[in-house]
Structure formats: C-alpha cells, structure tokens
Amino acid sequence: MGVDLSVDVFGIKFRNPIILASGPVGFGFELMPYLDFSNVGAITLKTVTLKPREGNPPPRLVDSHGGVINSIGLQNPGIEGFVEEIAPRLKELKTIKIGSIAGFSMDEWEILGEEMDKIKEIKIIELNLSCPNVKGKRRWAEDAELTQKVVKIARKLTNKPIIAKLAPDVTDIVEIAKAAVDAGADGLAIGNGIQAMRIDVETGLPVLKLKTGGLGGPAIKPITLAKVFKTREALDVPIIGIGGIMNWQDAIEHAMAGASLLGLGTAVMVDPEAPVRIIEGIKAFLDRKKIESFNKIIGVAHKGGLNVH
C-alpha cells in the first residue's frame, strides 16, 4: 500500500513532514555528503542576525541526562554575509528552504525581514523569538506584547509565510501563540531549547562559558509535546513540533498532539542520517495501521484517537 506522507501547509506542499530544525545543521552544506536533502520535507537554516556574530566562547556544549545543553550563541555571518555567500548556494539543497532571522531591536527585525523577503530560494520565514543563548537578552517570546510587535513588523514586510518560533519554557505558551497568530503569523514552531545548565562539582563552576544554555534531546520531548498539545487545543494554525524527536514514535506523538511538521535537531547532530530512518519508521507505522495519509493522524489526540477498537 502506498502511504502518502505529503503535507500541505502555508500553501506549500512538503514531500514529507520531517524537517531539519534551525541550529544543529547550520546552513546544511556540510550535511550534504551524509544526507540526501530530497528525502526531507524542508530545512530551516541557521538563524541570521543583522551583524556577524562569532558566537559564545567555549565550552558551548555539554551532555546531560537524556539530552544535550548548548550555548552556541547564534554564530553566523550576518545578513550581508548571508546574502552574498550563502543565498547564492541555497539551490544546492534539494528541498524547501525556511530562512530564520533574529533581531535585537525592532529596527533590526525590519532590515532582516526585508532582506529575507528578497531571497527567492527562501520560501518561508521563521522568526527566532526564543534563542536561549544570547547573553543579557531576554527572549522576545517570553512576552506576548513583544512577540506581537515583532510579528506585526514582519507581516508588513513580506507576503511569504511567517512562522513564529516560540519558547517552550514560558508560563502560558497559548497566550504568546495567540499574540503571534493575531499579529499575522501563519504558523508556530514549538519550541526551542529549554534554559538549562550544569555545574562541574570539582571546580564549583558552570560547565558552559555562558553559564546557561538550551537543553534539547529526549529529555524535553514530553515537555514540548504538552506545549504543542495545548497550543493546538486553543488555535487552529499549523504547528511545527520540535523537541526531542529521536525516532518515529516521537515523531508520531508530536503529530498526534497537533504538529503538521516535525523538526529534528539533536537527532541529526547525533546521526546525520536520522531523518531517513524516522521517515521510514513513520511510513511503516502508517502502513501497519492501514492509514493512507500522514495528514490523518495530525491532532488525533484531540479527536478521539485512532478509533482503535
């Protein structure tokens, strides 16, 4: 039986729901020898800021039970470097490209939005409102009003679909999600790394140079899953579920909670071929359940499940 994995959201047809989340895969080029991009639904590129950033001093990464804590600090060539060096090469990546931007002021968001809008290869723009690793900066997505302001600015600048990438570790994600959608966001990415840290007991000092970072990996899956579920309950808008998806079961759980697309971060860092393995697993699952289309399982946890008797 042929299983249809394609997903239609934002007026775009994705060949399957597995996308590479922004961050661990950079701009994707180094991954090309290991992963055939025509196998994944999309890639969300590394976040670009207005000015080039060298990122945080090391150590930038430490392992933790059930996951990994990172504090890269948005290392990127800046929007000018991106437009000149990266954008012309994007067609090499044989999948849909989602551009990711992060401003530190409203003016910066405006410039970044304008520039990203001009790049033909970029089909969707993700607003990274939730990077946990920028020193001294509060995350935009901790505040509904600020989230709304940023999305409004972006909405005025582009007709491309806009995704607001939210922080899972906030008091009420639904309030912030609503603010983003009211301001014109076409979709939501839930979520980013959860603020976390480790201390070296021998020295009594934080392991990461920035002290805290963002936790990703299997440890955060049940947490982001609940955020996806709650957001889906309140809002009818496409959601990209991101957080600890390591295997097909995790992916299916996120879809059942309400995610139309499924973002991989830590899984790809550990095994660059993980996307292929997970897609195969989803296909086999649907086949076994005699469900002809992936679309049929999106949000079923809200609608009486799979009707298994």
Added chain:
Amino acid sequence: MLIEAELKEKKISKDYGLFTFKLYGDLENPEAGQFVMLKASDEPVLAKPFSIYSYKNRELTLFIKRVGRLTGKIFSSPIGEMFYIRGPHGNPYVDLIDGEKQYILVGGGSGIAPLNFFSELHPTMVYEKFYGFKGSYIRELFTEKEQRNLIIEEESGKTVIDVLKDIYSEEIGILACGPVPMLKNLPATSYVSLEAMMGCGIGTCKSCAVKTKKGVKLVCKNGPLFRKEEIIWEWI
C-alpha cells in the same frame, strides 16, 4: 552511516585504557588526526569524538581516559558490548603539515592516541616520540618497546616539555596533542591538535569553536590541527 562497533578487547590501568572494537562496516581510509564519533546504544544521547589510536582490518583501537559518562560506560562495559561509530571525521595531519619535515611527536595523556596512529602510518616522518604521563601505572598498557617513549613525571620529575627543551632545534617540526597547559608551553611554530566538546563532528552545529587570528574556526571541520601561534589561547 552509523557502524556497529563491538567491544572486543580492553586493557585498563586505573583511569586509562586501550579498547579495541570490531566494526561491522568499513572506515574509509582513516588517517592520523582523524577521529570517530562514538555513541552508546542509549545513554548518553550525544556521540563523542575519539581520535583513532590504531585501525587495521575493521579493528579500531582507541586510547581513552575515563572522564565522564560515556567513557565511564566504555570502561565498565563487558566484552561484546555494542556501540555505534561514524567517521572518520576531521582532517588528516598530513594534509595540514609540511610534508618535507620530520616531527617530534609530543603527547600528553589521551593525546597520544592520534600520534600513535601517525607513527604507525608515517614512520619516516617521525624524529622522536615523547609521551607524557603523571604516574608509573601507565606502563602496564604498553609493551617494553613502547615504554621507551614514555616520560613519566613521577619517575623522572620531568615533563615532556622539559625533555623537549634538551633536543629541540628549529629544523625539526613539532606535532603535539595533549592538555592545554602542555600545548601552551610549546614553541610558537608547533602544530597542536585540539580537543573540544563536539556535537556533530562534521561542521554543522558550531559547538567546537576555537578562536584563531583568522577568525573563529571549528576543531572538527578546520582542524583538529592548528599552528600554535594562530590560536587565541585566552578564548580556550
């Protein structure tokens, strides 16, 4: 591609050990300086980089110091335990150094791993080997012949840096891998092989950053070998 790696042999002396894995797949032409990303079947989630100590006929040997959860697991694993590896990643030393020169290999602790592989593959490029350790217990891991290269502080009161000073001249290159304080004490023109916390090992995740005079580089993608004088050591 992840290759299954079965623990076949282990030889441990306190916090150091030699571990040989039987691979169920090929490492393609591994070179000295390259590393594999090794992970356990479940915890820890993250794969970690290990320099190749030796590789022959799908048998991979790693020289490991017990420091954290993954190395702890490797030390306590019974023979037959399965791990997963991918690689080789990183640049071969021979692609980054002056091929006309001979080199003194200066190693400290687990940093001797890539130097051992270099010496196996390119014996004519090796002028001398100094492998530094603190305690005599390390001798148990080596044959009598291999022990001639050991500089053991507890026995002689000397470090590899002290011994190096006696014979160093500018015509001979230095290829070093070991703890940062050791690397910092080497002549400016030395090639130093860096260790870093890595996520992906292939250049995408930007975890293993090192600041150089030519900007921020990655140990996995641009290294692991750098000129000592190029590195901004305050950042490490």
